Amino acid sequence: MSVVLRGMLISFALVSSIGMQNLFVFNSAMGNRMRRALLICTFVWVADTSLTTVAFLGMGALVSRYLWLKILIMLLGGVIVVWMGFGVLRSASQIELGKNDSQMPLKDAFASAWIVTFANPQAIIDTGVTMGALRGTLTNDQVLPFLGGIILATAIWFFAITLIIGILKNRLPKRILMWINIISGVIVLGYGVLLIINAFRLIF
Numbered sequence: 001m002s003v004v005l006r007g008m009l010i011s012f013a014l015v016s017s018i019g020m021q022n023l024f025v026f027n028s029a030m031g032n033r034m035r036r037a038l039l040i041c042t043f044v045w046v047a048d049t050s051l052t053t054v055a056f057l058g059m060g061a062l063v064s065r066y067l068w069l070k071i072l073i074m075l076l077g078g079v080i081v082v083w084m085g086f087g088v089l090r091s092a093s094q095i096e097l098g099k100n101d102s103q104m105p106l107k108d109a110f111a112s113a114w115i116v117t118f119a120n121p122q123a124i125i126d127t128g129v130t131m132g133a134l135r136g137t138l139t140n141d142q143v144l145p146f147l148g149g150i151i152l153a154t155a156i157w158f159f160a161i162t163l164i165i166g167i168l169k170n171r172l173p174k175r176i177l178m179w180i181n182i183i184s185g186v187i188v189l190g191y192g193v194l195l196i197i198n199a200f201r202l203i204f
């Protein structure tokens with residue numbers, strides 16, 4: 001599979017689980033006119049791309065220098081990712097759309113986009129731990145295409161949900177969100193197991 005596609009696949013799986021950041025984008029799409037919702041969506045994507053780039057490259061540089069650190073992160077990341085995968089599956093049955101943020105001033109929306117990204121444990125684990133661990137499995141010339149795939153997938157995800165919810169508003173069945181969660185839960189679980197297996201391969 002191409003490196004860009006691999007980056008996109010894991011990125012879709014991680015970003016589509018329902019957390020603070022996605023709820024913020026959902027709510028903004030529910031409560032704002034399309035143009036404003038797309039602007040707020042851009043804030044979120046820029047914040048997310050900043051976090052991803054810093055966490056992915058920084059973690060990767062350290063990980064490629066120390067083998068023990070690489071193994072530790074892969075093991076720890078693997079366990080957390082498996083646990084997260086179960087969490088995603090469990091939450092699939094409890095999807096609720098949050099409150100309406102329509103009256104929020106644009107500068108507050110901008111600040112919120114950075115907060116739901118940088119103060120979001122799920123986002124920090126996604127970008128720093130999971131993707132950082134995957135960084136350890138890549139050769140140097142695969143790093144940028146992989147990062148490109150990650151960032152492309154988040155752009156597609158955030159803009160697609162904004163457009164879809166903006167168009168369908170309340171008529172979007174929760175069933176669809178549930179199935180997205182089930183599929184991403186299974187993919188995240190699979191990645192966690194793979195990380196643990198790869199860590200053991202490095203040890204033995």
Ligand SMILES: NC(=[NH2+])NCCC[C@H](N)C(=O)O
Pocket residue numbers: 014015016017018019020021022023048052120122123124126127154
């Ligand atoms: N590119 C990422 N994986 N970003 C973090 C996503 C966090 C999670 N999906 C949420 O809505 O809170």
